[in-house]
Amino acid sequence: MSVKLKIGILGCGYVGKAVAQSLKPHHEVTAFTRRVNRLEELATYANKVMVIEKTLDSLLENQQILIITIAPSQGDSYEECYLKTAQAIASCIAKCPNLRQIIYTSSTSVYGEYCGAWVDENTIPNPQNEKEQVLLQAEKVLLSLTSKTPSVCILRLGEIFGPGRELTRRFAGNGRKIFPGTGENFTNLTHLADIINVITFAINNALQGIYNLCLDIHPTRKLLYKQLCRRNHFPDPFWDTQAQTIHAGNKKVLCGKLRLAGYSLPFQGLA
Template identity: 25%
Template sequence: MTEANARRLVIFGCGYSARRFVGLFGSRFATIDATSRSADGAAALVADGLMAHVFDGTQTSPALAAAIATATHVLVSAAPGEAGDPTLRGAGSALEAAETLEWIGYLSTIGVYGDAGGGWVSEDTPPAPENERGLRRVEAESDWLAFGRRKGVSAQIFRLAGIYGPGRSAVENLRAGTARRLVKPGQVFNRIHVDDIAAAVAAGMERPDVGPVINVTDDEPAAPQDVVAYAAESMGLPTPPDIPFETAELSPMARSFYSSNKRVANTRLRRELDVALGYPTYREGIAALVRGSVEEG
């Protein structure tokens, strides 16, 4: 592996999780280039101190191509669309030609497993996506693993659970008065704090032979209404009333999440990647977010 002070990182799709990674581990890299689909998004990345590039999945600018040419690490956080993976489509040739590349990380989702009727799944469980969105993810994972084999570089797939963290949690929803306790008997979800995602990606860079698929989830699958109730109690707020799932007004995408019920094991994350979760259950995560909101207030 390249020495830390000589590492050069390119991030495709520098959103919530990738920006948190930069905030926590950016000092490990000599340079960091990141992409956004819009000029406004790129300007926000520049404001964060990053070298930013507008990239919509069609072609690379000369500046982005130059960054790829000297990259040692690439983190892909851009979701696939109808035309497939936008990074491979628009930057595949530049990545193929990159002579210093040694690691690729792809942020995927545990949604590729589909429904397990509340049972446990692991990285050895074959994907069984239930919708077009999940199928695209499986195809993108396969394409990135094939690229890594062809290129002779490590490619790791990080399957993320439901992401929460500062600015994106039941704490903010309760403060805004928008939190709802949807109740679907037997339904559970895994979650993952954004800081633990960053730690998993950092660990993957140090242990590139682990995987290639790694579930990045917390230890305790839990009912969504329990998380809202715990956050309300922690904040000293009334617990929102139960809303039966069958009668709840939800967007088609939100309702589709509830069609998948599973418990996702994180054994590989803990034992092989050796990640000690900062927030092993939603309780630690919510408690930290409540403390943070009080301190900021």
């Protein structure tokens, strides 16, 4: 990375902090936050921390790359978090002449229900609930900006795991764990390290458009949890088939478009 870029990160949670920390040695990274009490914490991850007060105009006007890794805070609705943020960015783009690329982390959940079939970036999204619809609307708002200068790269992520969010944590503690649903849906998982690597690749190669990002393997949740429990000497989990799973939408997500773009690093494993 020979060219030092001015990169803003909006959404400094689990993913945003890790991305900032990775980019900090090579670029001028600014973390944006709405909470003054996070200034000291975020200063360890970014070169600079700025508080969002009312609008984003003055904060974004000098940025060359904007990475959006937002997630709802307690009490925030999906519409407030995702859609209104996308609309706020759209409203100030004209005042950000230096902004050349927006990278937005979305979700593979926008594909909705495909009865276990393979889906890729050409698959028509089939959102099943209001949250998935909001995520898709936010994508569309950002993608509509491509005619107004910045290129927009949407990364559709699966279920995120990594250091501090290990899958095995779901089984920690005493006794046999109970999970809702049948466990028969396929999993689409995304490791934090892959997110960092792909965002770096997206910056270096000026990616634009929609790209899926998840592991190449898609065991059912039941098989995955059983394997993890046995490997780590936990009791096999119990599935409450009368309860509604939070992991709706059964599909297997392909990431071939990312490979065609030249991304060659192997994805992380499940261990």
